[in-house]
Amino acid sequence: MTRPWVVGITGASGAVYGVRLCRFLLARGLNIHLLITDAGWRVLKEELGWDAARRKEMLEKHFGGYSGGYVYNPIQDIGASTASGSFRTSGMVIIPCSMGTLSGIAHGASDNLLERTADVMLKEGRPLIIVPRETPLHAIHLENMLKLARMGVRIIPAMPAFYQGPQSMDDMVDFMVGKVLDSMDVEHELYKRWGTTEDETKPGDPHRPD
Known part of the structure; x- marks a missing residue:
């Protein structure tokens, strides 16, 4: 049986990335353990209209x-x-990841379940993928990311590309989620890969939920 992935959503802008990743994994029949910080719930409310009280x-x-x-x-x-x-x-993805959460992980704070779970990934040598979303970045941000990268953490900044010709915000979100799925070694067709033709692959995923 495939082991579940842990998905963390924090208070960084870009809650749609985490939601899209969760729905993709669930649609593919994978199981997830979901961790959302209080600030993450606030962003889900502000950006996606979720009722954080329910x-x-x-x-x-x-x-x-x-x-x-x-x-x-x-x-x-x-x-x-x-x-x-x-x-x-199977590992953990924090998407999006705030600089506060990233700092807590880099310094072993374990102040909440999300940070503690990330600490478990590090001590057990399991995949930990972090999608930071902040700009501009100052030296402390960069030093914390370098510290984690040297420990084997995969850092995938929320930087959508444009070579696949995105036509909508959904296309840009799919690109970032696809890059995360690549690091998770989960097959997908969320975006057109560089060097391929329309006959070889196509943007979007027929199994993606509406």
Whole structure:
């Protein structure tokens, strides 16, 4: 059985990236453990119109009914399964990742379940993928990212490309999510790869939920 992936969503702008990744994985029949910081819920409300006061209802509305399943644990539940290295996972993606969360991980703070779970990935040698979203970056941001990169963390900044000819915001989101899926070694057709023709691949994914 395929081990679940952990997906973390923080208070950085770009909540749509995390939502799109979760829906793609669930549509492909994969299971996820979902961690959302309080600031992450605020951004889901501000950017996507989610009702942050009805968290479980919102999750079921947007992530229920797929062939894959999700487990949601409150961010302060440090006794949740992902807080232990004995709970086996495929790895963790934090998308988007705020500079505060990135700093906490780089310094081993483990102040909440998301940071503790990331710490577990590091100590157990499992894949940890971080999608930071901030600009401009100052020296502390860069030093924290360098520290994590030297530990084997994959850093994928939210920097959409344009060589695939995006026609909409969805296309730009799909590109970033596709780059994350590449690092997760999950097959997809979310964007046209460089050097391919329309006959070899095509933008978008026929299995992507509406």
